[in-house]
Structure formats: C-alpha cells, structure tokens
Amino acid sequence: MGPSFRGAFTTQVSKTGTLNPQEIARRLGHTRRDFLRDAAGMAMGTALMGASPFVRAAGAAKKRKVIVITFGGGARDQETFAPEGQINIPYMLGELIPQSSFFTQVTNHGILGHYVATASLATGVYETLNNFSAVPPEHPTIFEYFRKDLRRPISDAWVVAPSNGFNRIGESECRSYGPGLGARVVLPKHLLSAANSGSNAGYEHLLHDNYETPLYAPQIGGGEFELQQLDTILKLSVDDFMAHARTLSSPDELSVYIAKRLMRQESPSLLWLTMHDIDVAHSGAYSLYVDAIRRTDRLCAELWKAIQEEPEYAGNTTLLILPDFGRDADQDSGGNGFQHHRTGDPASRTTWMMALGAGVRPGVVYDNPVQSIDLVPSIGAIMGFSATQSQGKPIKELL
C-alpha cells in the first residue's frame, strides 16, 4: 500500500487502461477458467448446481474440520495459471486442482496490506486498521463466531502466522465477542527465536519478516510463553525443534511444520495458516518471488497430504486456499509490476480460491465473482455458526 497517484496519469495509459476494472477482473478470471478447463478437464460450475455435497455429508458435520491457507503477497496469473507460469505450480496443477472446486474470480475491495487484508479475510469485513500495527481487528473473527456459537474450547481454533503484527489476529476487540473467545496464535519465528535463546545464529534464513516494508526489519521476539507452547502444546523438545528447523529453508516451511505438529497434537477443528514467503517480491528480485511461488505450491500440497495422513482429519476436512489479494499488473504505469500491490488495479484486487476435501465438488470451476469477505460466512455455513457481523455472503457453490 502506498501513494502512486501521479504515476497513474503522468505517463501514457496502457492498453488495458481502456477496459473498465470489472471487465479486466472478469478477463483475469476467464483466463484461469479457460486454462483450467483445457488443462485439467474440469467442468464448469454452472452446469453442476444441484444438491449440496455438504448436505450429503451432513452426517459427518460433528467432526467437520476446516483448514484455511492464505498467502500474503498474491501470485499473479503470469507466474501461476497462465501458460508461461504453469511451470511454477506443478503441485497445484497436478494434484490439487483436479480435486478442487476452483473459484476463478475472488476480488478484494479492501485495503491491500497483508495484515489488514488477512484480518478482513478472518472477519468477513473490510477492516481499516493500521496495517503496520499489532492491533486486533475491529469486528469479530471467524474464531470467535466458531467458538461462541459452537461452544468450542480454545484448543479447537488455532492460527499459525508469520510475523509480528499477526499476533493479534486471533480475536477482535468487539465487546460481545473478543477476549477469551478467539483463537490461539502461534508465531513460529518467535518460537524459533525463543528456543534459540534469541541468538538466531544458524537460523537466520527462517526469520525473514515483514517483506511488505523491506526497509523496516523489526527484531523478532520470543520468550517464556513461546517456550511453553513448544513444550506443552506441540510436545517438542527444544533440541528436536531446533534440529528439525535446521532442515528447513524458509519461514513458510517452518510454519507448515508447526501447523502439522498442531494437527497431530491438538487436532483443532479450525486451523488458519498464513504463509508469507511470496511477499519477498517487495525486494524487487523476480527470481526470489518465483522461487517462493514454487515453494508455496509445494507446501500447499504437503499440507494436503498431511490432512490425508492424519486420522483426525482424513475424510472430514475441507481445505481452502487463497491469496489475500493479487499484485500489480505489468501494464499499470502507477506500479512496478510484480514488486508491489499499491495501485489498486484489477490485477492487485483479483485473485482465486481453491476448495478441496469434505463436501467439495471436485474438478469444478466457478467463474462467477465472489469477494474475499465471503470466506467467513461460507465457512460458517459449512461448520454451523453464524457470522452475524460479516459483510460477506455465503458462497452458494460451497453450500
């Protein structure tokens, strides 16, 4: 997020500038749809509307689990679903998409900063909090709706998040929800820092933080509380944790490792994992951005595999994967292409969502527009809670 005002009109307007934003967003969605239909033989959703698979699976509702993966710093079509980008997402193409319901046009009309956008995803309201402050969302989070309506214990809702600001995303400051009703938040980098007594020597590659403002590199904290999480919840000794961390190559790998450990030890019904590696794009190094897309692609498949292998999750888990938003288009003169998401152009506001697992129709593509704030009420409809203050609508194709 940032000012890019006069850049938008002091230079010649690109060809895409002659299309209105809705048309560009629609075309972005159609590109994904056409590709998916051709490459994966997936059916168009409108031909398949009928009885809900969630209705059919109602018998298993008590055990229903939902895992959400968001990644900060969307990956654009040309690096993913467009023909030239397919090389970067072999796991999504080969393994995940054929099993998924794929929504080609998910728009985010809110503020395009990662913490505020993730908070918006988690509340179903376009939040307006300061993206760079560790403040709670204003509106109730999905975790509060889930725990209050379904009377679930705190151990049943978890967030694994990448960086400092995200430690407040578990619960809002809303009076009727708020303190005590949210999710537990684990920040793997803080765990690592605490386990290593703050020295971080040998683990620096796992401690990247805050790509959105690459000039600003805050210190990673971590102390007694994090060590307690390690011991009592994740059932990991410091030595084992450090030994495993040594085999990992990025913060997101560390996050996925922690998420899998949580699944094994706590089996939360609602698990929210926010990945962040892709946002290295803000440093302007295209190769690092593409490397991160490839890693994220692999990690999504790895988590899906873990779901199949965990008895508590296999067969009763719905996995939802979506970027929080996109990135600026190459053609927008107000931006600098893949590097940022500052222009608010259709490419930066438009992304996709993939749903897999329990209750999901596999191999279906939906190209009708949905909004990112529709996620919370949709999960509410799936799990049986009501997101009363959300401004989104349940996505009928998931019901």
Added chain:
Amino acid sequence: MLPQNLQTDQFTGYPAESKKLAIANLAVFRQLPLSFLPSLLREVIEYDFKFPAERTAIDKELAKLGSLSPAQITEWFHPFSLLSLSSKLEHLDWINRPGQFVEQESAYLWTTHQLDSFRQAATVYGDRLLSALSVEPLPVRRLGIAVIGQDVASYDGPLFRNLRAHGTYFRQVKPDNGFELLLDAVEARAKSHPIPYGHWYVEGGQASRQNPVLTSICYKALEPVRATLLQYMQTEIARPGMGPEELRSKLARLLPTDLGMDKVGDPVLDRFQIKLFTEGSGTQIFSTTFAQWTTREALRRAQPLTLLVRFAPRQRQKPMNELLSSTSENPEVDLAGSLVDADMAAYYHWINQQRLPGSEQSSFLVWFEGHNQALVISPSLPRGVQSDSAMDLKALLSLATS
C-alpha cells in the same frame, strides 16, 4: 486550509524557481480541489531539481489548466471534487509538505474505500491532459539497451520470454567485445544529439568507463552513499517507537548532503540518486533491483533518448536485518538468480520505454552478456521470429536503429 484561500506568501518556503512558478499559477491552484492540488504541488515544489522533460511536462500542464475557463476547471475536476477528505487532512501543511499530505491522503482513501474512485478520476484526467497537449517530434528514435547475465557461464532456461513476441530473437550473436561496442555506440549517439540528460548509462556493478557525454549512475560508485543510508536506517529502526511508515517519511526527507554527497555535484542528478535509495524498495540491498528501478525512474522522469543498463550479480538473499547491516565488501552473489531478475527487468525496461512519446518508432535491444543470445525490437524487424544470422553487437545495434 483549502485551495481557494491560498496566498502568495504561503510559498516562501519553496525553492526559487518553484516559488516563481507557484505564484504565477496561484489563480489556477485556487480553483483546484484539495484531493488533487497537493499531488500537483508535490511536483511543483521539486521544480528546481527536476529534469528538463519533467519541467516541460509541468509547464505544459499548468499552461493547459491556465487556459481553461472556471466552468471547464469545474468540469475537469468534478470527479476529484466528489471525494471526501477528513478535516485532519485539511489541516495538514499540504502547501509545504505536499508529499506527506499525499501519503496520508492515500492511506485515507484506502481506508474509506475511495481509492478506486480516485484512481478512475486520475486516469480520466491523465487521458484528457495527454490528448490536449502537443507532442514534439524526437530528434532521434528512442533506444533502450539492456545487458543481462554478467558472469553467468551458462544458462539452460529460456531467456527474453516476455519480449519474444515483440521482436526478433538472435541466437548467433558474436559476443566479442560486446559491451564496449554498445557503449561506443551510445556515446556516439550522445555526441550526435547532445541533449541534457538525454543519454544514460546505468551500471548495476562497476562502471566500464566514465564519459561526461552520458548521464551515468553506478551502483558501485554509490557504495559510500548506500552504506551511510544503511547505517542511518539501522540507527532509526533501533529508536523506540519507530515504525515502517515513520521510517519512510524520514527517508523521504533526506537530502544529498545528509548522505555525504558532494555539495558541488549536479543537484538534479544528486537528488535523483538519493531518491533511488530512499524511495525505492530493495534498491538498498540488491543491485539488480537498483538497476531496474533506476531504469524505470530515469525513463519516467528524464525521458532519455538513449538508455543503456548493465545488470551485475546481486548478493545472495539473507535475512533483512543482515542485509541492512552487512558491511562485507565481497558478499556471496547469486548469479543465476540475478540473470532471472535482469531478464524480467529488461521486459519492464521495454514496457516503460513504450509508455513514452514516439514509442511506435523506438527500438530495444537486450543481450545476454558474453553469450550469443540477444533480442531486438524495432519497427523495421519482424516480431515473434528468430534469426541465425551471425553478427556482432555493433551490427545488431545498427540493425535495431536502422
């Protein structure tokens, strides 16, 4: 404070040329909405340190606005007038700190979901202005040259993928003495068409040579400035309560002398170089990002007739804290990654060049340094084809500009 209340004495803090310009256009400023005017003042206040092309653009814009009747002004700026701003914004010192105002306005527009409306208003205004302004013919066709992949011994991946549809891919280029041939040609163009800031050489590593006929920016030569800036950033980040937005504002206020630049240098170019570091993202740590951003900003601001950029290997990725504090003179480099970075940067170079006047006649050449692969985009060459013609860089450049 609203624009209609503007008085001449409120511009006393502006540099000499800027002040003259602002006072001469006060009548126009008073008619413009607050949602728009500070973004114009942000350009005006820097007028003394602008490149000639920027000065011309500002002059033309102000002349055009000055020629409009009050009714036309109202009509042109109606979409901006519909945007609602807070009283807090109105009370900011947007006359003397228009840049800070624009930053805060941006945040406010995002927060109040008005950014899309602003964006639409800005695009319509930009289109209208462009169609109303005259464009002078260029003295020579614009030329862009990108040299990528320094020190890479071999690379199996496809290069120039984004550009191939637009030009001819040459795969039998004779690489001998290639960079020198290109630099010779660029210097010759500069001598034939001597225009201030009209011909640039952007070097992502160590400059091959210095020639005053070219406007030169060199990453290595700016090492002391970069080191001073990184030290400054480290100090500021350590301050209690410092956040990313405040840090950015502090960086934006830095002047060349704050970072140890020579007071007798070229004030326009010095300011430009400082801004590359203080406004760019990643330019402080990766040479490939620096070269890409410099190219983009040079094209956007100075609109050069010729721009040669050579990318050098960037340092390998490390944690940001470490990158910011690194003092190693020989950091480990990422050769393959740098080539991929530069390949994409070359595409952006061409896109940014094509945004400038005369784009239909402009030429572009990208070469994998030391190797036999290159691509040329020129109105005289076919698109989306490849050629096995064997030629050196001089001949290839001649083909590009013929």
